[in-house]
Each structure stands twice: as structure tokens, then as C-alpha cells.
Amino acid sequence: MNKSFLSERVIVKVGDITKENVDAIVNAANLTLLGGGGVDGAIHRAGGSNILDECREIRRRKFPTGLPTGEAVITGGGNLKARFVIHTVGPVYGLNKSRDAELLADCYKNSLDLAVKNNIQSIAFPSISTGAYGYPKHKAAQISSEAIKNFVTQNQTPKIILLIFFSETDAQKFIRQQNF
Numbered sequence: 599m600n601k602s603f604l605s606e607r608v609i610v611k612v613g614d615i616t617k618e619n620v621d622a623i624v625n626a627a628n629l630t631l632l633g634g635g636g637v638d639g640a641i642h643r644a645g646g647s648n649i650l651d652e653c654r655e656i657r658r659r660k661f662p663t664g665l666p667t668g669e670a671v672i673t674g675g676g677n678l679k680a681r682f683v684i685h686t687v688g689p690v691y692g693l694n695k696s697r698d699a700e701l702l703a704d705c706y707k708n709s710l711d712l713a714v715k716n717n718i719q720s721i722a723f724p725s726i727s728t729g730a731y732g733y734p735k736h737k738a739a740q741i742s743s744e745a746i747k748n749f750v751t752q753n754q755t756p757k758i759i760l761l762i763f764f765s766e767t768d769a770q771k772f773i774r775q776q777n778f
């Protein structure tokens with residue numbers, strides 16, 4: 599089941615994001631940038647130690663206390679098919695006063711901005727914050743689709759944006775709630 603939106607620039611898919619053949623995949627990281635569980639663990643396992651080395655270097659040079667929520671940084675893709683990994687930190691739901699939605703939208707916008715700066719034509723996102731960070735999936739669907747729609751209407755690239763869900767149920771939930 600693949601479903602597309604916004605003149606086929608956005609495609610919803612079920613799968614494992616580490617297997618996607620795109621220029622960049624996005625990692626739902628944490629502020630340490632040093633790995634974790636969920637999609638973050640899967641990306642570091644599949645991508646190998648080069649990604650972690652670059653993350654350590656980014657921490658040392660730019661973010662000694664960690665990457666703030668909503669921001670994004672880029673590394674190479676190591677052993678992945680993707681040439682780049684864009685690491686962003688989603689909000690832990692309920693921990694940001696009333697700023698959760700704004701911060702989740704920032705993750706998508708800042709990741710897409712980095713994609714443009716790096717001439718990335720195709721990018722795959724996981725469903726940021728909807729696992730360990732507890733963001734309700736229906737709300738995340740509305741926020742992420744609106745953030746992507748705003749970006750796509752103002753930018754020519756990336757040409758392809760994949761939204762990868764880990765289960766058919768999650769993909770269907772997204773399709774029901776999206777606001778493209």
C-alpha cells in the first residue's frame with residue numbers, strides 16, 4: 599500500500615526506513631546524538647560506526663550540551679543506501695508546556711531546510727516522536743502533514759518525500775488524520 603499526496607511529491611509507505619533507497623533518511627534522535635532505541639538504534643546498527651563518529655564530532659564542535667529539540671544536523675549515511683542521515687530531536691510529548699506542536703513542526707521544517715542546503719532530491723522521514731516520546735499519532739499526523747505541505751508549496755526540492763511507517767496500522771492512522 600503506497601499512497602501519495604501533493605502531486606505525488608509525498609508518498610506514504612510501510613517499511614523499515616534503514617532500507618530506503620533515497621538521498622537522505624531522517625533519524626528521530628535524542629539530544630545526545632549518540633544513539634538509542636527505536637528508529638535511532640536501527641539506523642546506527644545498519645549504518646555503522648562512521649555515523650556515530652560524525653555525531654560525536656558535531657556534539658564536540660557545535661552542541662556540547664546536546665542538540666536542542668526541533669533542530670536538525672546532517673551526517674553521512676555510512677553503510678546505508680542513503681548518502682546522508684539527518685538527525686533531529688522530536689519533542690517528548692507533554693514536556694514542553696504548549697510548544698509540543700511547534701517543536702514537532704520544526705523537526706520537519708529544519709530537516710527539509712538541511713535537505714535543500716545539501717542538494718538532497720529524495721528524503722525519507724520516520725514518524726518523529728510517536729514512539730518512545732509518546733506523541734499521539736493522530737496529532738502528529740496533522741502537524742507533520744501541515745509542516746510538510748507548507749514546505750513543499752514554497753520549495754522546489756526535495757522532489758520526493760517518503761513518510762515511512764513501521765506498521766500498516768500506523769500508516770492507515772496517518773492517512774486518516776493527515777491535513778495535506
Ligand code: AR6
Pocket residue numbers: 613614615616626627628633634635636637638639640688724725726727728729730731732733762763764768
Ligand atoms: N523504520 C521506520 N520506522 C520505525 C523504525 C524503522 N526501522 N523503528 C521504529 N520506527 P521512536 P521517538 C517507528 O521511538 O518517539 C530513541 O530511543 C516507531 O514505530 O524510534 O521520536 C531515540 O534515541 C515510531 O512510530 O522515536 C530517542 O531517545 C517512530 O518510528 C527516542 O527513542 C518513532 O519512534 C525518540 O523517540
